[in-house]
Amino acid sequence: ALASGQPPLAAARAAGELxxxxxxxxxxxxxxxxxxGWSAVLVAVLPRRCPVMAGAAAGLAIAALDLGFAGRRFPAIAxxxxxxxxxxxxxxxxxxxxxxxxRRERR
Structure with missing residues (x-):
């Protein structure tokens, strides 16, 4: 937020529209x-191998879903x-x- 010149809590305030x-x-x-919710999904589906890379890719997919859905329906988020x-x-x-x-390494 700060890098884009937006107030640091702008996204949190916009999420209230949900x-x-x-x-x-x-x-x-x-x-x-x-x-x-998304953390629970990721814990269930991320592979044992390369979970950080897979998590980053999943984050992009989540962005597409979240922002695609919310961006069309909620003006504050859009x-x-x-x-x-x-x-x-x-x-x-x-x-x-x-x-x-x-967590997996500690087991």
Whole structure:
């Protein structure tokens, strides 16, 4: 967000629209629910081999689904710059993959 000149919490506020209207409290709840849901999916499907790369690729797929769906239906989300949102999803997937790899190594 900062690199694109957007306020740091703009995406979180926009996510509030998923629960009725833009706003930080609703956005935090919506974003947390989506993050937990997508994390559960990734934990179930990421391969043992190269989970970070697979997670990053999955993050791009999640971006296509999330932003494709939300961008068409929610103006506050559609108004956000696309590239930072895609980068955020990519980083999310990679971080879930890295966390999963580390947990698997400890077993």
């Amino acid at each position: 629960l009725g209207r833009p706003g930080l409290p609703r956005g935090v709840v919506a974003h947390a629910a989506l993050s937990v 108004a956000l710059p696309t590239l930072p949102q895609v980068a955020d999803h990519l980083a999310f997937g990679a971080l879930v993959g890295a966390t999963l790899r580390r």
